[in-house]
Amino acid sequence: MGVNIGKIIRGENQVTYLVQVENSLEGKPGPAPEDCAFGNYVKVISSDAPARVLVGLVIDSALVDRDSLRAGPRLAPDFESMNVLFPDFVDERIKVVRIFLIGSIDGKATSHDFPGVTPKLGDVVVKMADAEIKGFHLVGGQFKVGYYSQAMQIRSPFTMPLMIRVFDRLGKLFPDQVELLALLKSNLEYALKMQGGFSQ
Amino acid sequence: MTVPKEQPVGRIKGPGETTYEFTFITSCKDKVKISEYLYYTWKDGAGVERKVVARVTGVEQIRMYPDPMLANPAIDPAAVAGVIDYSPQGMDLYQVTAQVVGYFKDQAFKFVNPRVSPTPGSAIYLATKQDLSEWLSSKKVNEPGGAFIGTLLNRPGEDIPVVLDVKAFVSTHLAVLAATGQGKSYTVGDIIEEMMGPRNKAAVLVLDPHDEYGTMKEVESRPEFSGKSYTPVVKLFRPDDIRVRFSELAISELLHILQGISDKMTSVLREAIHAARKVTPNFTVQDVLNALSKLKTGGNESSVEGVIWRIHEFIMSRALIDDAKHIHLQDVLRPGQLSIFNLSQIEEDDQQVIVSVFLHRILRSRITAMRKGAKPSDMDALDYPVFIVLEEGHRFAPASDESRSKRILKTILSEGRKFGVGVCIVSQRPGKLDSDVLSQCMTQIIMKMINPVDQQNIKNSVEGISADLIEELPGLTRGQAVVIGEAINTPVLIQIRSRQTKHGGSSIDAVKEWEDKWAPARQIDVEHYKDDEPLK
Ligand SMILES: Nc1ncnc2c1ncn2[C@@H]1O[C@H](COP(=O)(O)OP(=O)(O)OP(=O)(O)O)[C@@H](O)[C@H]1O
Ligand SMILES: [Mg+2]
Numbered sequence: 001m002g003v004n005i006g007k008i009i010r011g012e013n014q015v016t017y018l019v020q021v022e023n024s025l026e027g028k029p030g031p032a033p034e035d036c037a038f039g040n041y042v043k044v045i046s047s048d049a050p051a052r053v054l055v056g057l058v059i060d061s062a063l064v065d066r067d068s069l070r071a072g073p074r075l076a077p078d079f080e081s082m083n084v085l086f087p088d089f090v091d092e093r094i095k096v097v098r099i100f101l102i103g104s105i106d107g108k109a110t111s112h113d114f115p116g117v118t119p120k121l122g123d124v125v126v127k128m129a130d131a132e133i134k135g136f137h138l139v140g141g142q143f144k145v146g147y148y149s150q151a152m153q154i155r156s157p158f159t160m161p162l163m164i165r166v167f168d169r170l171g172k173l174f175p176d177q178v179e180l181l182a183l184l185k186s187n188l189e190y191a192l193k194m195q196g197g198f199s200q
Numbered sequence: 201m202t203v204p205k206e207q208p209v210g211r212i213k214g215p216g217e218t219t220y221e222f223t224f225i226t227s228c229k230d231k232v233k234i235s236e237y238l239y240y241t242w243k244d245g246a247g248v249e250r251k252v253v254a255r256v257t258g259v260e261q262i263r264m265y266p267d268p269m270l271a272n273p274a275i276d277p278a279a280v281a282g283v284i285d286y287s288p289q290g291m292d293l294y295q296v297t298a299q300v301v302g303y304f305k306d307q308a309f310k311f312v313n314p315r316v317s318p319t320p321g322s323a324i325y326l327a328t329k330q331d332l333s334e335w336l337s338s339k340k341v342n343e344p345g346g347a348f349i350g351t352l353l354n355r356p357g358e359d360i361p362v363v364l365d366v367k368a369f370v371s372t373h374l375a376v377l378a379a380t381g382q383g384k385s386y387t388v389g390d391i392i393e394e395m396m397g398p399r400n401k402a403a404v405l406v407l408d409p410h411d412e413y414g415t416m417k418e419v420e421s422r423p424e425f426s427g428k429s430y431t432p433v434v435k436l437f438r439p440d441d442i443r444v445r446f447s448e449l450a451i452s453e454l455l456h457i458l459q460g461i462s463d464k465m466t467s468v469l470r471e472a473i474h475a476a477r478k479v480t481p482n483f484t485v486q487d488v489l490n491a492l493s494k495l496k497t498g499g500n501e502s503s504v505e506g507v508i509w510r511i512h513e514f515i516m517s518r519a520l521i522d523d524a525k526h527i528h529l530q531d532v533l534r535p536g537q538l539s540i541f542n543l544s545q546i547e548e549d550d551q552q553v554i555v556s557v558f559l560h561r562i563l564r565s566r567i568t569a570m571r572k573g574a575k576p577s578d579m580d581a582l583d584y585p586v587f588i589v590l591e592e593g594h595r596f597a598p599a600s601d602e603s604r605s606k607r608i609l610k611t612i613l614s615e616g617r618k619f620g621v622g623v624c625i626v627s628q629r630p631g632k633l634d635s636d637v638l639s640q641c642m643t644q645i646i647m648k649m650i651n652p653v654d655q656q657n658i659k660n661s662v663e664g665i666s667a668d669l670i671e672e673l674p675g676l677t678r679g680q681a682v683v684i685g686e687a688i689n690t691p692v693l694i695q696i697r698s699r700q701t702k703h704g705g706s707s708i709d710a711v712k713e714w715e716d717k718w719a720p721a722r723q724i725d726v727e728h729y730k731d732d733e734p735l736k
């Protein structure tokens with residue numbers, strides 16, 4: 001199915017979680033940068049209830065170098081040689097993405113309601129395929145972006161670019177909704193570019 | 201008394217901006233229209249549950265689509281709302297402002313204000329047909345003393361009658377105001393129909409400058425206006441029938457007619473009339489001329505000459521003023537008779553004289569009859585109240601200058617109540633109507649009016665007209681009216697009822713007449729022009 005992105009390593013609140021992106025050490029290639037790109041749809045699969053997945057959006061990312069916080073002089077200051085000598089050192093430099101939960105899919109039923117159940121630490125996060133994204137946006141047969149207003153509540157400078165991206169993406173998946181999505185998008189673009197870009 | 205509970209249409213939010221206003225929240229937009237009547241229940245001091253009536257004065261949508269959702273005309277905002285998972289049904293929420301009218305005590309007390317604002321959260325109901333039929337009009341349809349003029353506009357299916365109290369508007373006067381062609385004369389026709397029937401048997405005189413009321417002759421022959429032994433009489437006075445006897449003219453009227461008269465001339469004229477009247481009260485013009493000749497002494501010659509010249513110029517040349525012909529007031533005004541003075545071919549100046557002279561005579565006659573009683577032999581005595589309809593009111597009582605008729609009209613309006621002379625003033629330009637005159641009319645029927653000057657004068661002169669009713673005026677269509685004042689229990693918005701008699705004042709259909717009268721053009725005689733000299 002989809003590409004594994006990583007595992008949940010931390011929950012910040014009911015709807016935002018940090019996912020440590022898999023690296024390529026465990027024999028498999030890790031996800032490509034585009035797989036865990038900003039605005040991607042992901043699903044969280046819980047080992048407890050595999051039939052129900054939580055759906056989220058990648059809303060942020062961060063790179064962490066655990067070493068950079070370590071005090072004291074390094075044995076070998078040269079990065080290139082470090083990689084050769086201690087391959088697991090790379091592991092110390094990880095990528096995390098933040099996801100925002102927007103709904104769930106339970107069997108065939110999709111919901112854009114505020115998620116009540118939460119993922120567990122270690123739950124696997126997988127990139128969703130186009131067909132799954134399409135299915136997720138048909139609630140009871142109706143096209144919906146029911147999480148729009150909830151998403152707009154995220155306190156982040158990236159909320160508007162996030163939703164603009166979402167609308168672009170959905171426009172490609174639902175060509176008959178392009179005009180309506182364009183209306184929603186233009187509202188955000190005005191707010192972002194005209195109101196945010198010029199101070200009165 | 202327990203009040204039956206219907207389905208509430210809203211819940212009270214709290215007090216409004218003014219003392220008698222409150223606001224409530226509703227989702228029933230279609231039921232709660234401007235000027236609709238509602239009620240909430242309230243226990244008075246004695247523990248009696250009352251229906252407190254309120255009238256809707258403003259409706260404001262409190263939830264609405266954000267502007268950007270309306271940005272693309274091809275897209276229904278409801279669809280956008282649906283996509284972001286908001287049910288547009290929830291959009292229909294309104295805050296309504298209502299004005300407390302009071303609880304209806306009985307027809308004598310009408311509405312009594314509870315003087316307590318309603319409890320927030322309590323339910324508000326739509327007034328029922330039965331309630332409204334009882335509350336709005338103090339008279340019922342077909343009840344003596346009532347004039348059924350239309351039905352409540354907001355309840356088209358329910359036919360809730362609106363009936364004016366004839367006694368009230370006859371004693372405190374009526375004004376019918378609207379822009380031209382909006383149905384003033386039509387409505388006055390309705391009122392006259394109601395007054396001429398067997399239930400009211402009124403004494404009515406219409407001063408009709410446009411010959412619009414002649415069709416009301418039908419009233420005589422149609423069965424609906426007759427009773428057991430009663431049949432109304434309709435008398436049409438043609439322009440040639442209408443004469444004013446010279447000796448009837450008051451000095452002030454004479455001075456108006458004799459233009460450019462000096463103080464000295466005035467004094468010799470007074471003297472001559474005085475002398476003539478001593479001989480006979482029905483003196484003639486010649487009597488006055490004779491008396492004047494006798495005054496030609498000392499330095500008076502030129503003044504006397506001036507008066508004589510003016511009498512020839514302005515009185516003897518006027519067909520209206522006659523020595524002998526006289527219309528007895530009892531021929532014009534008697535119960536069960538409608539008289540129509542057709543003033544249509546009479547010059548405006550003469551119309552003024554007629555209005556002024558007849559109003560004077562009527563008032564004088566009523567005062568005498570009430571103070572001293574009427575002599576049965578006196579054909580000018582009016583031993584009963586009368587009602588006079590004056591079309592083109594702004595001409596007879598203009599705001600700007602003194603017309604002959606304005607002073608007497610003002611007197612009648614302020615004192616007519618005591619003497620039983622009721623007036624209905626009809627005007628298409630309330631802005632040009634004297635505001636004292638307008639404010640003395642205690643019942644108003646107002647139809648479509650767009651002109652802001654007219655609206656302003658109504659606002660200033662009509663007691664109890666609220667801003668929301670003024671705002672209704674431009675939006676009314678023909679046949680719809682605001683009725684306010686003494687003859688009704690509370691202001692109402694009505695649909696004027698259809699006439700039983702034919703209306704005589706239909707607008708001219710120019711295009712149809714052109715079509716009917718059109719004929720091929722005559723051949724122009726070109727040769728004729730050839731002979732003319734060329735223009736230089
Ligand atoms: N309630 C009504 N129902 C049906 N027709 C009406 C009604 N009121 C007025 N009309 C029609 O509208 C036209 C104008 O009405 P009307 O002559 O009463 O206007 P008006 O206000 O007196 O005009 P004006 O200022 O010229 O005197 C007439 O043809 C009349 O038949
Ligand atoms: Mg008219």
